[in-house]
Amino acid sequence: MTNNYVSEYQRNARFLAENGMYDPSFETANCGVGLVASIDGKPNREVLRHAFQATRALDHRGAVDADGKTGDGAGIHVQIPQEFFKRHIRRTGHEPEEGALAVGQVFLPKTDFGAQERCRCVVEAEVLKYGYRIYGWRQVPVNIEVIGEKANATRPEIEQIMIANTLGKSNDDFENDLYVIRRRIENKCLSENLTEFYFCSLSCRSVIYKGMFMAGEITEFYPDLNDELFVSNFAIYHQRYSTNTFPQWRLAQPFRMIAHNGEINTITGNQNWTKAHETCMASPVFGAHIEDVKPLVANGSSDSAALDAVWEILVRAGRPAPAVKALMVPESIGQNALMPKEHEDLFAYCNSVMEPWDGPAAICGTDGRWIVAGLDRNGLRPLRYSITGDGILLVGSETGMSEIDESKVVEKGHVRPGGMIGVDLHEGKFFHDRELKDWTASRQPYGKWVDNIVKVDQIIKADSPKPCPWPEDILMQHQQLYGFTQEDFELILRPMVETGQEATGSMGDDTPQAVLSDKYRGLHHFFRQAFSQVTNPPIDSLRETRVMSLRTRLSNLGNVLDESPDQCQVVQLESPFLTSTEFHALKNYLGEDA
Structure with missing residues (x-):
């Protein structure tokens, strides 16, 4: 898909919406999902290895374009590997402060460099207004060879902003401040019509890597994920299947x-x-x-x-x-x-x-x-x-999404309707429903x-x-005013009263919708x-x-x-x-x- 095609689609969609022939609120999706967690709460590469393998197994749950590379969207949500980002800060000549730093994963307008810079200015202004210090921006390495032409045509500029907890707040308070900062930024950008700006995440705890590629290509598109310093105690992964929605980078999950x-x-x-x-x-x-x-x-x-x-x-x-x-x-x-x-x-x-x-x-x-x-x-x-003997919890839309030695499996099961399972990463404990x-x-x-x-x-x-x-x-007057007919009594109500079952029939129904009928129809x-x-x-x-x-x-x-x-x-x-x-x-x- 070329940029011309994308803009033509957007123009057509806007025209249809403005003339009452299209409502984007009816767009929905159906997908594949899962998570991996280290039950003891300690970050390691094994969690990510299982998550990447499970994500690759989700390819069949997502649609793919005719180019064979453009997907509906896939992504992964992981704990921030603090040493990975602090190493980058040291390479820029700065020494990171003690405690957790925050990382914002940002989608910026791809070709409008003026809008890009304005988005950065809005982000920086709101962060500084709260009293936090910015380490700087990092351009996220990507491999565009693994994504299709259509995905690349709409690919945003992907950058990360790194923020120091200079106020010395607890992680909970820092996280809450970052939430308010992000919402202020989003509302500000919206008011300035910077509609291509999007925060995938802004947190001192976790970061999200996602995009319009097939689930199996996530580690190819984002080389960061292959670094040995990139460790996590959990990973939530997702492959999107867009049933009737035009795929977008921001709509990829998690x-x-x-x-x-x-x-x-x-x-x-x-x-x-x-x-x-x-x-x-x-x-x-x-x-x-x-x-x-x-x-x-x-x-x-x-x-x-x-x-x-x-x-x-x-x-x-x-x-x-x-x-x-x-x-x-x-x-x-x-x-x-x-x-x-x-x-x-x-x-x-x-x-x-x-x-x-x-x-x-x-x-x-x-x-x-x-x-x-x-x-x-x-x-x-x-x-x-499934739960392994070495303390790894694997959850997914299907079983067997990640290869594990069956001799190491200590428990298998499924989440029942209305049920839930969970892990307290601080206490290092798994909870059944x-x-x-x-x-x-x-x-x-x-x-x-x-x-x-x-x-x-x-x-x-x-x-x-x-x-x-x-x-x-x-009574008959009220029934007539309500709209009951003799046909309703004989063909619908009588069978229900006599048999306790819903009436059935083989005749068609040519009754016009109430809004189109020239006969009186009750409000209901x-x-x-x-x-x-x-x-x-x-x-x-x-x-x-x-x-x-x-x-x-x-x-x-x-x-x-x-x-x-x-x-x-x-x-x-x-x-x-x-x-x-x-x-x-x-x-x-x-x-x-x-």
Whole structure:
């Protein structure tokens, strides 16, 4: 693909979007994902060796262009090899300071040198404004021979900025400052229309190498990864398969904290709720800088990028990665009679705070301390894992992605629906699903907190007035006003009442959509189920009660960055459709002005 072709595509896409014929928000992806971790938390090359081998095994999960080299995107997220970057600083004639340095992996405009320099100026200004010192910029070595013509045509300038912790802050505080700095930079560049600027990562803990190449070419494209000083205690890897999205360098994964295989079916609702929650967000971690990190989800973000953005701020505000996974992608508690009470209380709390980001989702993520892998409640994307005797955890979309001596394997398994496993890199300990949820549930007295949840059945008094049935002639008038026809009664409702089953038939349906009909159609006819917005079939709450419910809540727009019993002061409804009795009971409970 030439630059002319790329610009022509972009012009056409812009024209279609402006004229209502194309909506980039419907773009989604489905991929392969995995991680490798050293359970004792010590960095080594063995972790990367396994990760590179597993990544090469993911080639079949990604699409490839006709040139045989341009891929949908692949990448790897690793711990910053401090000695590798400090060696580079010494070669420039400077002595690096004690403690961890930060590295920002940056995509800059490729051919617009003026825009390149302006981006660097914005980055440097914000870093210096916070009082940190910049060691300098480093041009990341790349081998363009291994990528295709189309990937090279859109390849950004890839550079790294190295930053000293001159304020002597802890790694946690340094990391939080870097997050705010990055968000300020991103918003500033966006306001100046520097749209080709992108931070792959800005951290004192980890760095991300990614791009539009096939997964097996990552170590060829980035020679840095072959250096013996390049060591890590974890590696999250990803191969993107773009189902209906034009591939871009910035959309390659991993993102800042997670890599995701699957699709977030509820993404439109999740993004809208995120905007609503932003108005109430506050945290002592950010203080007055909370406005600098908004909006959380950038326009045009993929579903995975949006998930990552919300995951990141929850981590920055103080939640560990296992708690964030439980909050955002919870286990179903609807029909799980075997779930421990402590876990049920945990997920009841989670459901009171935030709307679930419903999968299918296989997620590998980190917060700098924890490495976690988990599935959504349906478990429609696989995650297999193995643990070796020398303390290496391997997790992937498939088993056998990295060659290991079977005699050294001490455990094999898979992550179950709604489950998660993890490693505490500081403590050097592996957690199974039950153990990890036990740890997460013990962080707060969730059992006491969820007592604040009021269920609608609790506020329906025994003497609540029951609606009187209408006389037959009045009932028929209401049915006609509602839009019922004789055909509805005979062909749809009668079989359902008599057999308890959904009516079936072989006739076609030539009824026009409500918006195009010249007949009166009730307001409800203008709406359709929007749960499954990507490639998966709609989920039926009656047929799939184990993983699906219509349960919702009122009075839930609190501060999602907080953790407190006040967040459970909600009214829980089993369905958004209220009976007359429920409606009147709620009206009396919430007051006449509700």
